[in-house]
Amino acid sequence: MKLRRIKAIAVKESLQIVRDPRSLMIALLIPVMQMFMLGYSISLDVKHIPVCAYDREASQRSQDLLARFAASHYFSLKQLSHSYAEIKRDIDDGTCKLAIVIPAGFSQGLSDAGTGSVQALIDGTDSNTANIAANYARAVIAGFASDLQVETIQRESGTVQTLTPVDVQARVWFNEDLESRNFIVPGIVALVMAIVGAQLTSLTIAREWERGTMELLVSTPVKPLELMLVKLLPYFVIGLIDAAICLALAVLWFEVPFRGALATLFFTASLFLIVVLCIGYYVSVAIRSQVGASQIALMLTMLPTTLLSGFTFPIDQMPVVIRGVTYLVSARYYVTILKAVFLKGADVAELAVPIACLFLYAVVLVLLAARAFRKTLD
Amino acid sequence: MFNRIVQLLIKEFLELKRDRSARFRLLVPPMIRMVLFGYAATFEVFNVSTAVLDQDHTQESRALVAAFVNSSRFKVTTVAKTHHEAQDAVGMSDAQVGIIVPPGFAELLRKGQTAPAQILVDGTNSNTALIALGYVGQIAGAFGQGYALDLAQRTGRVLAKPLVNVTVVERYWYNPNLNSRWFFVPGVIATLTLITIVNLTAFAIVREREVGTLEQLLVTPIRPVEFIIGKTLPFFLIGLLEVAIVAGVGMSCFDVPFAGNPLVLFAGTCLFLLSVLGLGLLISTLCSTQQQAFASNFFVLNPMFILAGFAFPISSMPDALQWFTYIDPLRYFLVIIRGCYLKGVGMDVLWPQMLALAALGTGLLTIAALRFRKSLD
Numbered sequence: 074m075k076l077r078r079i080k081a082i083a084v085k086e087s088l089q090i091v092r093d094p095r096s097l098m099i100a101l102l103i104p105v106m107q108m109f110m111l112g113y114s115i116s117l118d119v120k121h122i123p124v125c126a127y128d129r130e131a132s133q134r135s136q137d138l139l140a141r142f143a144a145s146h147y148f149s150l151k152q153l154s155h156s157y158a159e160i161k162r163d164i165d166d167g168t169c170k171l172a173i174v175i176p177a178g179f180s181q182g183l184s185d186a187g188t189g190s191v192q193a194l195i196d197g198t199d200s201n202t203a204n205i206a207a208n209y210a211r212a213v214i215a216g217f218a219s220d221l222q223v224e225t226i227q228r229e230s231g232t233v234q235t236l237t238p239v240d241v242q243a244r245v246w247f248n249e250d251l252e253s254r255n256f257i258v259p260g261i262v263a264l265v266m267a268i269v270g271a272q273l274t275s276l277t278i279a280r281e282w283e284r285g286t287m288e289l290l291v292s293t294p295v296k297p298l299e300l301m302l303v304k305l306l307p308y309f310v311i312g313l314i315d316a317a318i319c320l321a322l323a324v325l326w327f328e329v330p331f332r333g334a335l336a337t338l339f340f341t342a343s344l345f346l347i348v349v350l351c352i353g354y355y356v357s358v359a360i361r362s363q364v365g366a367s368q369i370a371l372m373l374t375m376l377p378t379t380l381l382s383g384f385t386f387p388i389d390q391m392p393v394v395i396r397g398v399t400y401l402v403s404a405r406y407y408v409t410i411l412k413a414v415f416l417k418g419a420d421v422a423e424l425a426v427p428i429a430c431l432f433l434y435a436v437v438l439v440l441l442a443a444r445a446f447r448k449t450l451d
Numbered sequence: 452m453f454n455r456i457v458q459l460l461i462k463e464f465l466e467l468k469r470d471r472s473a474r475f476r477l478l479v480p481p482m483i484r485m486v487l488f489g490y491a492a493t494f495e496v497f498n499v500s501t502a503v504l505d506q507d508h509t510q511e512s513r514a515l516v517a518a519f520v521n522s523s524r525f526k527v528t529t530v531a532k533t534h535h536e537a538q539d540a541v542g543m544s545d546a547q548v549g550i551i552v553p554p555g556f557a558e559l560l561r562k563g564q565t566a567p568a569q570i571l572v573d574g575t576n577s578n579t580a581l582i583a584l585g586y587v588g589q590i591a592g593a594f595g596q597g598y599a600l601d602l603a604q605r606t607g608r609v610l611a612k613p614l615v616n617v618t619v620v621e622r623y624w625y626n627p628n629l630n631s632r633w634f635f636v637p638g639v640i641a642t643l644t645l646i647t648i649v650n651l652t653a654f655a656i657v658r659e660r661e662v663g664t665l666e667q668l669l670v671t672p673i674r675p676v677e678f679i680i681g682k683t684l685p686f687f688l689i690g691l692l693e694v695a696i697v698a699g700v701g702m703s704c705f706d707v708p709f710a711g712n713p714l715v716l717f718a719g720t721c722l723f724l725l726s727v728l729g730l731g732l733l734i735s736t737l738c739s740t741q742q743q744a745f746a747s748n749f750f751v752l753n754p755m756f757i758l759a760g761f762a763f764p765i766s767s768m769p770d771a772l773q774w775f776t777y778i779d780p781l782r783y784f785l786v787i788i789r790g791c792y793l794k795g796v797g798m799d800v801l802w803p804q805m806l807a808l809a810a811l812g813t814g815l816l817t818i819a820a821l822r823f824r825k826s827l828d
Contacts, residue, residue, distance in 0.1 A: 099746050106750070110757050116767040117494075117578040123766065164624060166800045167786060189617045197626030198793050200634050201494035201578070202764050208585035211619050218617040240567045241591045243584055246541060248574030256577045268749075276742055363741050364654055365472050372480055380491045385762070387579050389547075390497060395490045413544075416575050423543070 078295050082303040090307055097311075100273060104265045104315040108322045111261050115385065117253035119205040125152040125169040127160055134180035138191070138217050142173060147209040160194060170196045171206050183221065247416045258329045259415040260384035262319040263407045266342065267349050267374040270312050274353030275360075275370035277304055278446075282361040297446045305350045312346040313339070323415075332418030341414075341424075344431045345407040349374050351438035358445045378404035383412075406431045455673050459681030463655075467685070477651065477689065481643045481697050488639040489705045492762070493631040496582040502529035502540035502549040502571075509557035511598070515568065518594045519550060524586045541571045548572055548583055560598060625710075625793045633708070636701040637792040638761045641784045643697050644720075645727055646752055648690045652731025656682060657744040660735075675824045683728045690724045710795030718798075719787035722805055725812025726780035732819035755779050780815075783807045 090097055124142055128135050143150040151169050154160045160172045174192035183189045193210050197203045248255045281287040290300065320338065323329045353370050360366040378384060381395070382404035388396060399405045406427040413419035421428065467473055501519065505512045519525045529546050531537035540546040549571035559566035570587055574580045626633045659665040668678065701707060734751065738744040758765075758772060759781035765773055776782050783804040790796045790804075798805070 096742070096746075099750075103749075106754075110754055113772055114757050114768050115763050117581075117763065118767060119764065120767050162800075165790075165794055165796050166803075183617075191617060191619055193619050193621045195621060195623050197623035197629055198634060198789055199764060200626055200629035200631050203623055203626070204494075204582055204585070204629055207621050207623075208582070208588075210621075211585075214617050214619050221617075240565045241570055241587055242567050243570040243572060243587065245572045245574040245580060245584075248577055248580070251574050251577040251581050253577045256575060272745075272749075276745070280742070362472070363745070364658075365476070367745050368476055368480065368650075372483065376484065376487065380487050383576075386492050386494070387576055389500065390493050390495055390579075391491050395487075412575055417542075 075299070078293075079299050079303055082290075082293075082295055082300065083306065086303050086307055096273070100269055100311050100315065101318070103269055104318045105322070107265050107268070108258075108261055108319055108326075111264075112254060112258050112322075112327050115253070115257045117201070117256075117385075118251075119202050119209070120147060121149045122147060122171055122202065122206045122209070123151045123169040124148045124171045124173060125154050125160060125163050126150060127154040127157070127172060127174045129177045130175055130179045132180045134183060135175040138175065138214070139173070141213050141217055142210075145209070145213055147206075148213070164194065164196045167196075170199070170202065171210060173210070187225070254327055255329050255416060256412075257385065258323045258327050259411040260382070260408050262316055262323070262342070262411055263345065263382065263404050264375070264378050264384065265315055265319055266312055266346055267378040267404060269315050270308060270346055270349030271353035271356075271370040271374035272367055273311070274305060274308050274350050275357040275366040276363050277308075278354065278357035279361055279363045279366040283363055298443055301354060301443060301446060305354060308350055308353075309343075309346055312350070313342065316342045316346075329415060331415055333414030334420065337419075337421055337424070338411075338414050340421075341407060341410045341428060341431065344428070344435050345403065347435040348403045348431070348438050351435075351442040355438070355442045355445050358442075374404075377402040378408075381405065382408040384408050403431060403434045406434070452674075452677055455671075456677050456681045456684070459668075459673065459678065460685060463681065463685040467689075473651070477647060477693070478696070481647055481693065482700060484643055485636075485639055485697055485700050486704065489632055489636055489701060492635045492639075494578060494582075495629070495631050496579055496586070497523055498526040499524060499548055499579065499583050500528040500546045501525040502531050502537050502546035503527050504531040504534065504537040504549065504551045506534075506554045507552050507556040511557035511560050512552040514598075515552060515556075515591070515594055516550065518590050519587075522586065522590055524583070524590070525550075538571065541573050544573065546573075547576075547579065548587070561602070563599075563602065632705045633793060634789070635762070636705050636707045637788045638785055640694060640697050640701055641723070641781060641788045642756055642759075642761055644690055644694050644723070645755065645781055645784075647693055648686055648724065648727045649731040649734065649752060650748060651689065652683065652686045652728055653734040653738070653744045653748060654741060655686070656732070656735035657738050657741055661740055676820070679732065679820050679823060683732065686728060686731070687724050690727065691720060694720050707792060709792055711791035712795075712797055713791075715797055715801065716788065716791040719784060719791070719801065719805060719808070722808040722812055723780060723784040723787075726808060726815050729812060729815025729817075729819045730780075732823060733815060736819060736822040755781050758782070759785055761785065777807075778811070780808055780811050783811075 126139050126142070128139060139150065142148045148171070152163060154163060154172065160174070163169045164172060172194040174194065176190065176192070179189050179191070191214055193207065195203045195207055245251060278287075281290065316339070320331070324331045352373055356370045356373065357366040360369055380386065381388075381399045381402045383399075384404070388399050388405070391399070409427045410419075410424050410431070413424055503516050505516060516527075520527055525548065529536070529540040531540060531549075534551065537549045537551055541549045551569035551571070553567060553569065556566045556568070568591060570584070572580045572584060623629055656665075659668070673681070702709065730751065734744060734747045738747055754775075758768075758776045758779050760776070761781075765776050765782070768776070786804045787801050787808075790801055
């Protein structure tokens with residue numbers, strides 16, 4: 074390895090990147106775009122669920138109950154239906170996701186026996202929203218019932234027979250308000266780095282092959298390892314800048330709590346960058362065509378980072394085979410680290426296992442990538 | 452005119468036949484995505500890792516813990532001896548939920564009073580935490596009511612009349628078991644069609660431009676309109692085939708029901724492909740190199756995918772983003788394909804989506820064709 078040779082090629086590479094401002098812009102725009110798009114649109118917080126109501130009684134009580142749905146910001150009362158056929162139509166065409174049916178004789182039953190029953194018809198198509206909507210609906214109705222109970226007690230000035238023998242006192246840690254943004258945004262850092270790192274590098278070598286400039290590079294005295302180093306170094310710097318942009322947006326714009334140490338974050342970011350850069354490099358050496366290389370790199374980095382890293386979908390809910398596969402996905406370790414550093418404020422000691430795995434991954438890939446490129450033209 | 456288009460069609464299919472890597476890209480990545488999405492994308496909550504600390508050691512406390520375990524929603528991974536151990540289990544991610552039954556739990560219950568049970572939840576994954584909390588409430592509630600009733604019978608005491616009790620009767624339509632896969636698989640079919648076909652169309656034309664064969668085609672007597680038809684028609688047919696293949700894999704692997712009319716889905720797919728081809732063509736007129744085409748694809752397809760309501764409900768997005776979703780063809784096609792698969796609805800319900808797709812498709816194709824003619828001159 075000669076510093077002079079490395080410097081010469083590094084100058085060439087940097088010039089190439091600087092003279093192609095469009096690609097550079099893309100590399101810096103991707104984190105901003107991903108952060109804003111995903112940060113705002115990936116919301117598992119179900120709000121404003123469209124509800125229609127079929128009030129078969131139309132009494133003071135039933136109106137009270139519906140007013141609670143209208144007042145809750147989890148629901149937005151869209152429509153008053155007048156028959157089951159109407160409800161079916163509204164759920165079919167998506168006007169509402171939940172229909173509340175209050176039967177005739179609802180308030181009569183409440184006054185006489187203290188019992189009533191409300192029907193909740195839920196569009197199960199979006200299973201997750203349906204599940205959460207049902208939970209909220211139950212809570213709204215329970216609130217209605219308990220207020221009514223207090224009212225009744227006050228009127229009869231009697232004593233309370235407790236209806237809730239077990240009182241659940243729940244305490245939520247790390248993401249106290251259960252904001253899905255706090256859960257999603259840290260993972261976007263990994264996604265952005267996977268895209269930028271693997272995609273851009275996968276194009277660089279393949280482009281040289283396609284344009285025929287690879288022959289020129291091969292004819293220079295540069296060693297394969299030196300070439301790899303200078304090819305990847307600029308993208309390593311860009312990747313770290315992207316990570317910093319993501320971090321700044323996450324903390325300053327989306328107000329995600331950052332409880333860990335910056336050093337931990339950037340140390341692990343560097344490890345992950347080495348992994349994705351080497352994947353991109355390896356693929357572009359092997360495939361030699363820009364389209365092919367970028368597609369394969371996409372399959373190897375962005376796809377597993379989205380699906381198999383625990384970024385949005387919890388790993389422990391996947392089938393055993395897929396769960397086994399996730400151990401082979403480097404992003405799995407990095408996403409675990411990111412979430413722990415952001416929300417739990419974990420330090421290096423607590424994250425020893427995932428960091429070790431990521432480190433091992435990086436070493437193996439560097440070795441693989443370094444051996445992949447030989448100065449031959451066959 | 453017809454003859455010239457046929458000639459171009461033959462050329463395109465020959466090219467595809469000889470390009471092994473293009474065929475590979477057409478088939479293998481969509482399959483992998485289908486299988487991965489089908490298996491990995493789930494918001495369901497089962498067997499949540501749970502730490503249990505029973506400080507009461509009574510029949511009642513054990514019954515409460517058993518109620519949690521028997522529900523199949525929770526799985527005990529840590530049996531803690533001290534409060535500290537339970538907290539550590541949740542803090543170190545060994546367990547997502549901690550259930551702590553404090554001493555004196557049973558005594559309070561036997562007296563007919565309210566007994567507390569402490570639940571610790573790791574909120575990092577807010578969705579799992581929220582759903583798990585819902586189950587905790589349901590299970591504890593059911594246990595409590597069962598206990599109160601049982602107690603009244605055993606002691607011969609008359610259970611005081613519950614003053615107010617409103618029950619909720621829930622019915623989930625179209626997906627009675629709330630199976631995540633039923634929601635995701637049709638969406639994956641739609642998304643894969645979009646990504647694959649836009650990529651193929653855009654790259655096919657840009658490559659001809661880059662390699663220089665586009666000029667060769669232009670010196671033939673073919674007219675621009677014929678060229679556009681000849682270039683897009685193959686991808687239209689491939690798109691239909693792609694939907695059929697991916698849908699076949701999805702349905703056979705994941706048992707998703709198809710409740711609707713295949714013809715309605717076919718009509719919707721055709722309309723959707725208009726927009727998809729228009730988009731691919733439009734991107735190809737904007738880019739002169741494959742690398743640019745790749746970047747444009749990324750910047751166009753990614754937002755389309757995110758905004759379409761594929762995994763996250765549009766109604767939860769901020770208003771400004773919701774407006775953007777109206778120009779996203781995928782948004783409409785998702786409604787159509789899910790409507791066909793799960794709800795079994797027909798044209799009478801889906802016509803607004805069909806209309807929107809037709810309008811978007813003609814609009815995109817017209818703009819693309821106009822731009823394309825200009826770029827040829």
